[in-house]
Structures are given as C-alpha cells and as structure tokens.
C-alpha cells in the first residue's frame with residue numbers, strides 16, 4: 649500500500665477500518681484531512697483520512713483500484729476534477745450524479761456495495777449550504793446574481809444558483825468569451841429557465857447596480873494574488889456579497905461589503921460544507937459543521953499554513 653500522509657495514518661487502524669483521502673498534484677497543504685479528522689474523532693469512528701499526491705498519469709490506475717489501496721473513496725482536487733469525471737463516466741456511466749454530469753467535473757468519489765465507482769461534485773452543495781446558513785432569509789425567486797470569474801469554481805457557484813431557481817445570472821470575467829460560453833453551457837446542461845449571460849469586467853459598475861447577490865469566484869484577493877479592484881458603491885443596500893476566497897478569511901471585498909452594512913458570506917464555510925456529503929458516503933454519518941471545526945480551520949489559516 650502507498651503511504652497516505654496526513655493527520656490519520658492508516659497503519660494506526662485495523663484493516664477493517666474505513667479509509668479515504670484527498671488526492672491532487674501537488675497535494676500541498678490540503679485542509680481536508682483536518683476537517684475529516686475532526687469528524688472522525690467527534691463521532692468516534694474507527695476510520696482514517698489522509699492525503700496523497702497522485703500524478704495525472706497515475707490518476708486512472710488509482711481510481712480504478714481504490715480497494716487495492718484500502719480506500720472507500722476520495723476527494724479530488726486540482727488538477728484532477730475533470731479527468732476524474734471522464735474516468736468515472738467510462739467505468740460506470742450510471743455512477744455520476746446529474747450535477748456531476750452537468751459540470752463535467754467531480755470532487756468526491758466513492759464505491760458502492762458492488763465495488764462500482766460513483767462520483768459527485770459537492771462544491772455546489774458546499775457553497776449553497778453555507779450561503780443558506782449565512783443568509784437564512786434569502787429566497788431565490790426573482791433574484792439577480794452577479795458572479796465574477798468563469799473558472800472551475802465559478803461553474804459550481806453558477807450551477808448552484810441555477811438549481812436554486814434565481815431569475816438572472818450574469819457571469820463577468822476578464823476573458824469575456826469564457827463567461828458567455830459558461831453561461832450558455834450551464835443554462836443548457838441544467839435546463840435553466842431564467843436569464844443567463846456573460847460580460848466583461850468593464851461592465852461591472854452597471855451590473856452591480858442591478859445585482860441582488862455578488863459572488864467573487866476569481867483568485868483575486870487571495871493572499872499572494874492581486875486585489876479584486878472593485879467599488880461596491882453602485883450595489884443596492886440590501887445586496888448579499890460572497891467571496892469564495894478563504895485565505896485571508898476576510899478578504900478586502902468582504903471588508904468593503906461589511907463596511908456598507910451588506911450581508912456577507914465567506915469562503916471558509918464552502919470548504920467545510922463541501923466535505924459533508926463525502927464523509928457521509930465513506931463513514932456513514934452525516935457530519936455537522938460546528939463552530940469548533942470552523943475555529944480549528946481559522947486557526948490553521950491564521951497561522952499561515
């Protein structure tokens with residue numbers, strides 16, 4: 649068996665214990681072992697969750713041989729989400745959730761009782777669950793959503809709002825063609841009945857004036873990246889502002905929104921909530937995103953890990 653790195657090492661557990669891990673290339677400082685390790689302890693589960701660097705050329709062999717590794721499944725991170733989708737689609741076409749199929753990217757993989765591969769994209773659940781918990785009074789009907797960015801994470805956010813049934817979604821991106829393409833692709837894939845369109849970043853002032861919800865899904869504002877240079881002045885007073893960047897915990901965008909008295913939704917909650925469905929699949933308990941877990945992650949981020 650290859651070595652799993654992380655908080656929990658499989659050797660510490662008897663052979664019968666359920667095991668899972670996060671894979672990526674490079675895997676770096678993934679926070680997933682901290683999240684799942686917390687839940688394993690909290691629920692007294694005899695299981696293990698580690699992390700594993702898997703190169704792109706090893707991915708197929710890895711996913712098709714999870715039992716050989718003693719794994720019930722895994723989380724998938726950059727750059728494997730799209731390739732993992734294609735591998736599961738080939739191995740078990742029935743094993744993809746409708747959402748995974750629409751997004752053509754997966755982040756959570758598990759085996760069923762017959763040993764068949766299944767996969768889902770839980771980033772959508774992660775963002776929407778945290779959004780609903782942060783703004784409990786929010787209702788999708790009639791809402792105009794403005795999403796900045798058209799990369800991998802934007803796909804999940806746009807899909808979440810389309811599924812929720814908002815009225816309008818505009819995707820504003822530096823590379824404008826990508827915004828148009830994403831809006832059209834997801835509108836069709838999810839049979840979205842509202843209005844979906846793309847735009848360039850220069851249209852932001854006019855778009856902000858008509859937005860009920862603003863979400864940053866770009867890397868801008870992340871520690872080590874340029875700031876998201878945006879003036880929220882045109883935004884309606886009761887708008888909700890979300891940022892999926894979680895390092896730093898409170899981005900300049902969220903600070904500006906808070907200063908205007910807007911409702912804000914941070915990025916850490918999405919990270920915590922996206923882990924819930926995977927844990928339930930592998931370990932049989934639907935875990936709770938507690939304040940204690942959040943503080944554990946906050947401390948880790950603040951220490952600059």
Ligand SMILES: NC(=O)c1ccc[n+]([C@@H]2O[C@H](COP(=O)([O-])OP(=O)(O)OC[C@H]3O[C@@H](n4cnc5c(N)ncnc54)[C@H](OP(=O)(O)O)[C@@H]3O)[C@@H](O)[C@H]2O)c1
Pocket residue numbers: 771774796797798799800801802821822823826865866867868870874892893894915916918919920922
């Ligand atoms: N909270 C969570 O659980 C969670 C989950 C997933 C991702 N994230 C965060 O979300 C962010 C995006 O991740 P991703 O996987 O979607 O990345 P990605 O696929 O590389 O997309 C990056 C996006 O940022 C835009 N961008 C990058 N540099 C820019 C610049 N200088 N000016 C204007 N736009 C710029 C890109 O525009 P172009 O298309 O023009 O290049 C693209 O829309 C990261 O910070 C990541 O950590 C958070």
